[in-house]
Amino acid sequence: MYRQDLYKNILVIGGNVSGLAAASQAKRVNPQAQVTVLESGKYISYGSCGLPYYISGQIKEFNDIFTYSVDFFQKKRDIKVLTEHRVTGLDTSGRQVIVNREKKIGYDRLIICSGSTPRSLNIAGQGSENIFNFWNVSDTIRIKDYISKEKPKNAIIAGGGSIGLLMAEAFHNLGIKVTIIELAGKILSDYEPEISTIIYKVLALKGIDVTLSAMITSFGKIRQNAAGSVTVAKGPQAIELDTDFILLSAGVKPNTPFIENTSIDTGPLGSIKVNKNLQTSHINIFAAGDCAMIKNLVTGKDELIPTANNAAKTGRIAGANAAGSSSTFEGSAKTKTDVFFGIEVAKTGINTQEAQALGYDPVKVTGNYPSHIEPVGGAENITVSLTVDAKSRRVLGAQMAGKESVSKRIDVFAAGITSEMSVDDLYMLDLSYAPLVSTVWDPINKISGKAILELSKRKF
Numbered sequence: 210m211y212r213q214d215l216y217k218n219i220l221v222i223g224g225n226v227s228g229l230a231a232a233s234q235a236k237r238v239n240p241q242a243q244v245t246v247l248e249s250g251k252y253i254s255y256g257s258c259g260l261p262y263y264i265s266g267q268i269k270e271f272n273d274i275f276t277y278s279v280d281f282f283q284k285k286r287d288i289k290v291l292t293e294h295r296v297t298g299l300d301t302s303g304r305q306v307i308v309n310r311e312k313k314i315g316y317d318r319l320i321i322c323s324g325s326t327p328r329s330l331n332i333a334g335q336g337s338e339n340i341f342n343f344w345n346v347s348d349t350i351r352i353k354d355y356i357s358k359e360k361p362k363n364a365i366i367a368g369g370g371s372i373g374l375l376m377a378e379a380f381h382n383l384g385i386k387v388t389i390i391e392l393a394g395k396i397l398s399d400y401e402p403e404i405s406t407i408i409y410k411v412l413a414l415k416g417i418d419v420t421l422s423a424m425i426t427s428f429g430k431i432r433q434n435a436a437g438s439v440t441v442a443k444g445p446q447a448i449e450l451d452t453d454f455i456l457l458s459a460g461v462k463p464n465t466p467f468i469e470n471t472s473i474d475t476g477p478l479g480s481i482k483v484n485k486n487l488q489t490s491h492i493n494i495f496a497a498g499d500c501a502m503i504k505n506l507v508t509g510k511d512e513l514i515p516t517a518n519n520a521a522k523t524g525r526i527a528g529a530n531a532a533g534s535s536s537t538f539e540g541s542a543k544t545k546t547d548v549f550f551g552i553e554v555a556k557t558g559i560n561t562q563e564a565q566a567l568g569y570d571p572v573k574v575t576g577n578y579p580s581h582i583e584p585v586g587g588a589e590n591i592t593v594s595l596t597v598d599a600k601s602r603r604v605l606g607a608q609m610a611g612k613e614s615v616s617k618r619i620d621v622f623a624a625g626i627t628s629e630m631s632v633d634d635l636y637m638l639d640l641s642y643a644p645l646v647s648t649v650w651d652p653i654n655k656i657s658g659k660a661i662l663e664l665s666k667r668k669f
C-alpha cells in the first residue's frame with residue numbers, strides 16, 4: 210500500500226544520470242509529489258560518456274552533450290531543478306539539507322545521487338593551471354579551452370584505466386603526444402593480461418608511451434602556476450618527464466562529504482550503504498548511482514560499480530521507492546565495455562585473480578575466434594577469456610576484445626552470469642547464426658566448449 214500522502218516533498222541531490230532518473234520516476238509514481246533536484250554545477254543531464262568525444266572534436270556541438278534542459282524538467286515533468294545549489298550539509302533529524310553553507314531546504318524523503326569525483330594524488334601543486342581533473346562538463350570546458358589556446362604538444366596522463374585511455378585517444382587525435390603513467394603492472398587493471406595486452410599493443414602502435422608499475426610523486430618546474438614536468442618513481446628509480454600539461458585520472462571516489470557528520474551507514478571511501486530498495490540506514494533517505502554500494506551478483510558482496518547503466522537503473526528504483534513504491538534492485542554483473550582506437554573491449558563478472566581471492570577454484574581458458582565465417586570476407590579476430598568455477602561449473606567472468614561484435618557478445622555472458630548458468634548451459638545455448646554475423650558454433654559456445662575440455666582434465 211503506497212503512502213503517497215506521507216512523501217509529498219521529495220528532494221534529490223545531483224542532476225545527472227541517477228538523480229534525474231530518480232526524480233522522473235518519483236514523479237511518475239506519485240504525480241502529486243513536489244520533486245526538486247539540487248545540482249551543484251551549472252549543467253544537468255550531460256552524457257559524461259560523450260565528453261572525451263567533445264574534446265577530440267568528434268562531437269562538434271557543445272549542446273549535443275546534453276539530453277534534457279532545466280526547462281524540460283519544469284515544463285514537461287513538473288520537476289524543479291535548481292543548479293548551482295551545492296548540498297554542503299545534512300540534518301537528518303530535522304529532515305533538511307544545507308545548501309551552499311547557508312540555505313536550508315526541507316524534505317519528506319531524500320534521494321542522494323551525488324555521483325563520484327576523481328581521486329586526488331595528494332601531491333603538492335595539484336591546483337596548477339595545467340593540471341586537470343576530468344569528470345564533468347566544467348572540467349571538459351577547461352581542458353578544451355586550454356588546448357585551443359595553448360596548443361600543447363605533449364601530455365602526461367596519470368592512470369591507465371578506461372577514462373585515462375579514452376582521453377589518451379582524444380589527445381592523440383588532436384596531435385598531442387601522450388605518455389601514460391600507471392601504478393599497476395598493466396593498463397585496464399581489472400582485465401585479464403591477455404585482454405589488456407591487446408590494448409597495450411595498440412597504444413604502442415599509435416606512439417603512446419605507457420610506463421607501468423610507476424607513480425607520479427611530484428610536479429616540477431612550476432612557473433606562472435603551471436607545471437612543466439613530473440617526477441615518476443618506478444621501483445628504486447625516479448625519472449623526470451617534461452610535459453605541457455597533466456591529466457589526473459587515477460580512479461574515483463563517492464562524492465559524499467556532506468554526509469560525514471550524519472549516522473548514515475557508509476562503506477569504503479565514504480560510499481553509501483543501501484538495501485535492495487536503495488534505502489540507506491535512514492528510512493527516509495535513499496541513495497543511487499556512483500555514490501552508493503550495490504551488490505555484485507557473482508560474489509554476493511556489496512561494492513562500488515560506477516557505471517552509467519547501474520546509475521540509471523538504481524536511480525529509477527530509488528525514485529520509485531522514495532515516492533512510496535517497493536521495487537528492488539537485485540545487483541550488477543559488473544558489465545562494462547569501452548572502445549579504444551577501434552577495438553572493443555568488454556567484461557562481465559569477476560576475473561580469475563578476484564575469483565582466487567574469494568576462494569573459488571577458477572579455471573581460465575582463452576581463445577581466438579573469427580567474428581563470422583572467413584570465406585565471405587571481413588571477419589575480425591575476437592579474443593575471449595572465460596573464467597569458470599571448477600566445483601560448481603558456474604561461469605564467473607568473461608572478457609573479450611576485438612574489432613567488432615564484442616560488447617553485445619559479452620552481454621550474453623552477462624545474462625548467463627546473472628541467471629547463474631553453468632558453462633555446460635552456455636556451450637549448448639542456442640545462439641543465432643548466419644555467415645555474415647557468426648559461425649555455427651558462436652565464439653561464446655566455442656570458449657565454453659574449451660572450458661569444458663579443460664575441466665575434464667582436472668582431477669577432483
Ligand SMILES: Cc1cc2nc3c(=O)[nH]c(=O)nc-3n(C[C@H](O)[C@H](O)[C@H](O)COP(=O)(O)OP(=O)(O)OC[C@H]3O[C@@H](n4cnc5c(N)ncnc54)[C@H](O)[C@@H]3O)c2cc1C
Binds near residue numbers: 227520
Ligand atoms: C569521461 C567519462 C566516460 C564515461 N564512460 C562511461 C561509459 O562508456 N559507460 C558507462 O557505463 N559509464 C561511463 N562513465 C561513468 C558514468 O558517467 C557514471 O557512472 C555516471 O555518470 C554516474 O551517474 P551518477 O548520477 O551516479 O553521477 P554523476 O553523473 O556524476 O552525477 C552526479 C551529479 O551530482 C552533482 N553533485 C555532486 N555533489 C553534489 C552536491 N553536494 N550537491 C549537489 N549536487 C552535487 C554533480 O555535479 C553531478 O552533476 C563515464 C564517466 C566519465 C567521466
